[in-house]
Structures are given as structure tokens and as C-alpha cells.
Amino acid sequence: MSNPPSSTSPAAGEWSLYAKKIKKVSTLKELEKIEQELFGRKNGAMTIAMKKLKDLSPDLRKQKAQELNKIKQELIEQLEQLKNELETPSGAILAKSDSIDVTLDLPQKERGHLHLIPEFIRHVEEVFGRMGFDVARGPEIEDEKMNFDLLNFPKEHAARDAQDIFYINRKAPADNKFLLRAHTSPVQIRYMKTHKPPFRAIFPGKVYRKDADATHSPMFHQFEGLMIGKDITLANMKAVMIETMKELISQDAEFRFRTGYFPFVEPGLEVDVKWEGEKKTKEGTWLEIVGCGMVHPNVLKNCNIDPDKWQGFAFGFGADRMVMIKHQIPSIKELFPGDVRFLRQF
Numbered sequence: 001m002s003n004p005p006s007s008t009s010p011a012a013g014e015w016s017l018y019a020k021k022i023k024k025v026s027t028l029k030e031l032e033k034i035e036q037e038l039f040g041r042k043n044g045a046m047t048i049a050m051k052k053l054k055d056l057s058p059d060l061r062k063q064k065a066q067e068l069n070k071i072k073q074e075l076i077e078q079l080e081q082l083k084n085e086l087e088t089p090s091g092a093i094l095a096k097s098d099s100i101d102v103t104l105d106l107p108q109k110e111r112g113h114l115h116l117i118p119e120f121i122r123h124v125e126e127v128f129g130r131m132g133f134d135v136a137r138g139p140e141i142e143d144e145k146m147n148f149d150l151l152n153f154p155k156e157h158a159a160r161d162a163q164d165i166f167y168i169n170r171k172a173p174a175d176n177k178f179l180l181r182a183h184t185s186p187v188q189i190r191y192m193k194t195h196k197p198p199f200r201a202i203f204p205g206k207v208y209r210k211d212a213d214a215t216h217s218p219m220f221h222q223f224e225g226l227m228i229g230k231d232i233t234l235a236n237m238k239a240v241m242i243e244t245m246k247e248l249i250s251q252d253a254e255f256r257f258r259t260g261y262f263p264f265v266e267p268g269l270e271v272d273v274k275w276e277g278e279k280k281t282k283e284g285t286w287l288e289i290v291g292c293g294m295v296h297p298n299v300l301k302n303c304n305i306d307p308d309k310w311q312g313f314a315f316g317f318g319a320d321r322m323v324m325i326k327h328q329i330p331s332i333k334e335l336f337p338g339d340v341r342f343l344r345q346f
């Protein structure tokens with residue numbers, strides 16, 4: 001039926017041949033071909049039949065036009081319906097050549113992600129946030145008073161040594177030189193001086209020490225934390241430390257608490273973690289990850305908080321170190337390369 005019927009308007013029977021032909025169609029290509037045969041702008045059978053209507057007498061034209069429009073409508077509907085079926089992969093009469101293999105595995109699109117350090121910092125903020133901890137930040141340039149004195153470091157303490165600290169060459173009193181903060185603990189002083197207890201907060205940030213080897217970089221990231229209330233005890237501290245460290249490292253990790261000395265807490269403790277790691281390559285060993293303890297009464301007093309009324313704990317840990325443990329990265333230098341392709345593996 002590639003030649004259009006030649007009469008002005010093919011008899012209904014002849015149009016029904018098209019209807020039958022459409023029923024046999026099984027591909028979109030065949031469907032398009034019939035569409036052309038019927039409705040092609042120049043040679044479509046229906047197009048020609050419609051054009052020829054104008055040669056008829058007005059009465060006959062009206063009658064034939066009505067008949068023809070009805071047939072045209074039916075054919076269009078039939079074609080539309082078939083088209084829908086053929087375009088739907090689950091269509092009953094879907095031909096093989098038109099099918100889409102929905103099980104086909106396509107290569108995964110490469111997507112970027114945050115660097116491991118900011119990713120970890122956000123995770124820490126989220127984990128402590130769920131426990132009601134506020135987040136605050138302090139400046140990276142502090143002075144000796146903030147970095148040491150108010151934290152109860154004696155004047156002759158070895159941590160003040162110029163071999164370890166980046167002192168800043170800026171005019172200052174001899175006993176209160178400016179420096180790049182060596183820990184985030186000064187932010188607890190700033191926070192306590194400006195907030196009324198009870199409170200709980202964490203303080204993330206960059207810190208600086210003259211240190212460089214596989215596990216030390218002159219700049220690294222720390223979290224300081226603080227929880228002060230009327231009856232906050234070591235038991236609260238232990239619970240918070242274990243819960244959060246499990247979330248941050250692994251639910252399988254084991255923890256132990258040892259006594260340790262830090263001038264700003266009494267008693268002071270260190271938390272070690274033992275974990276075989278995701279790759280389970282080596283036997284787990286105890287690694288020191290957190291320093292913590294009950295805030296020293298002198299520190300509370302230095303911040304105008306009455307130690308007879310208030311008590312609580314403080315803690316500090318290195319974010320980079322925790323990221324290295326978590327992802328089993330052997331050298332801290334891997335975390336700060338110019339070449340970010342290193343991050344692809346995570």
C-alpha cells in the first residue's frame with residue numbers, strides 16, 4: 001500500500017487497510033514509515049485526500065470532510081497508542097531492536113568530594129552537635145597569656161620553648177610574646193570568659209608547632225572540647241569520649257584510659273585506641289588519640305567561673321592524626337599535597 005489510493009476519498013474499506021497495516025507494525029521505524037504514507041506533507045494518502053475535497057460540490061464536500069476527519073482521527077489515535085507502547089520498554093510488543101537494556105552497567109561518573117580533613121571536621125561537628133555541643137572558633141595568632149598562662153602553664157614550662165613554638169616578631173611585652181597558637185586550648189579560655197555555664201562546646205582549628213616527620217606537620221588541625229556544669233564528672237567524660245570516638249573511628253575500636261599530665265586539667269587522662277583498621281593488614285596496636293581531664297580549678301578561676309560551683313571536663317585531639325588512623329594513611333604529608341589525585345582513592 002505504498003501508493004496512495006487515487007480516488008478523491010478512498011472508500012472506508014481502503015482506509016481500513018491502513019488500520020490493519022498499523023496493527024502489524026512492531027518497530028518505531030515501521031511506524032514512522034506508515035505515518036509518512038498517510039500524513040506525509042506532499043504524498044501522504046490522507047493529505048492528498050484532504051486536498052482533493054476542494055474539488056467537490058459544497059454539499060458533498062461537507063459530508064465527505066466529516067467522514068474523512070473521523071477516519072483521520074481514528075488513524076491518528078491508533079498510531080499514537082502504538083507509538084507509546086513501542087517507546088515503553090515494558091511494552092508487550094516491544095521489538096528487540098528498540099529495547100533498552102536497563103540492567104546494563106554504565107561506568108560510574110566521577111564526582112568530587114571534600115578533602116579528608118574538612119570532611120572529617122564536619123563529621124566531628126555533626127557527631128558532637130547531636131550531643132548538644134556548640135561549635136566556636138578562635139584566632140590562630142594568640143599570645144603567651146592565652147596559649148599558656150591562663151591555661152595554668154608555669155612560667156618555666158618546657159612547652160614554651162622557642163624550639164617548639166613559632167613566636168611572632170611583633171612588638172609585645174617580654175613575658176607575653178605573640179605566637180601562632182600551639183593548640184586549640186586557648187579557645188576554651190575565650191569561650192569560658194564570654195559564656196555563662198552550664199555549656200558544652202567544641203573548638204576546631206589549625207595549630208602550629210616546629211615539628212616535621214611522618215606523623216607531624218608544622219601546621220595541623222585540632223579539636224578542643226569543653227563541658228561545664230554543676231555535676232559533670234569523669235564518668236560523663238568517659239561516656240562522651242567513647243561514644244564519639246567510636247562514631248569517628250570505628251564501632252569496632254577498643255579504648256583505654258591512662259593517666260596523663262596536662263597543666264590545665266586535674267586529673268588528666270589520655271585515651272588510646274586499638275583497632276585493626278578497615279584493611280585489616282596489621283595487628284592493632286594502642287595509639288594515643290585524645291588528651292582529656294577535669295578542668296583545673298585555676299583555669300576556671302582565670303575565666304571568672306567559681307570552681308566551688310562549677311566543674312567539668314576538657315579534651316583535645318588531632319584531626320589529622322585521627323584521619324590517618326581511620327584511613328590508614330602512613331604519612332601526614334599525604335594529606336597536604338598539591339596533587340589532589342591522592343584523594344581519588346577515598
Ligand code: DAH
Binds near residue numbers: 224
Ligand atoms: N592541648 C593539648 C595538646 O595540644 C590537648 C589536650 C589535652 C587538650 C588534654 C585538653 C586536655 O583539653 O584536657 O596536646
